[in-house]
Amino acid sequence: MNRLTFAALAVLALGACKEDLAGPPLPVTMTAAAVGHYCQMDILEHPGPKAQVHLAGLPDPLFFSQVRDAVAYQRMPEQSHAIVAIYVSDMGKAPSWDDPGAANWTAAGDAVFVVGATVPGGMGAPELVPFAEPAAAAAFAARNGGEVMTLDRVPDRIVLAPVDVALDADGNFIPPDRAVAD
Numbered sequence: 001m002n003r004l005t006f007a008a009l010a011v012l013a014l015g016a017c018k019e020d021l022a023g024p025p026l027p028v029t030m031t032a033a034a035v036g037h038y039c040q041m042d043i044l045e046h047p048g049p050k051a052q053v054h055l056a057g058l059p060d061p062l063f064f065s066q067v068r069d070a071v072a073y074q075r076m077p078e079q080s081h082a083i084v085a086i087y088v089s090d091m092g093k094a095p096s097w098d099d100p101g102a103a104n105w106t107a108a109g110d111a112v113f114v115v116g117a118t119v120p121g122g123m124g125a126p127e128l129v130p131f132a133e134p135a136a137a138a139a140f141a142a143r144n145g146g147e148v149m150t151l152d153r154v155p156d157r158i159v160l161a162p163v164d165v166a167l168d169a170d171g172n173f174i175p176p177d178r179a180v181a182d
Helices: 003-022 067-075 134-144 156-160
Strands: 051-055 062-064 083-089 105-107 112-120 126-131 147-150
Touching: 051 067, 062 067, 067 083, 067 126, 067 156, 112 134, 126 134, 126 156, 134 147
Parallel strands: none
Antiparallel strands: 051 062, 051 083, 083 105, 112 126, 112 147
């Protein structure tokens, strides 16, 4: 190997190390420009916790109107890019369920989740309610039902199973706050 080739390989190796040392990207504060990855709706208009997924090589994260949807995205094999970070709303720091906050993110892998609570997520489906502090999650579960668990303990069936939703006569989604029971 000549010196020029060796020098080029050394520079490439150092560049790769520098990228590794930088760590995962930081969470992005939600703004009015943030739309849900699946629904393409203004994410700030929906109650409940949100998520953002950062993909390798892309400058902006994908936002999700529900944490459950982001976890489903993570667990499905169809992504075009590697996932480098997932952040979820820390509902222990949220002003309210209707205002989950725009900048109170915690890493999904460090959070604890209330699974099976009685409150629906932003799109009306069952939600994984994230907290940075286990005590805050336990207090939420005591008020709203559900079980506290880490992300790796959440069963696939919770996030990948179909969800029954209310539809109007034309087959359009009816948000839970506007659905009328028969």
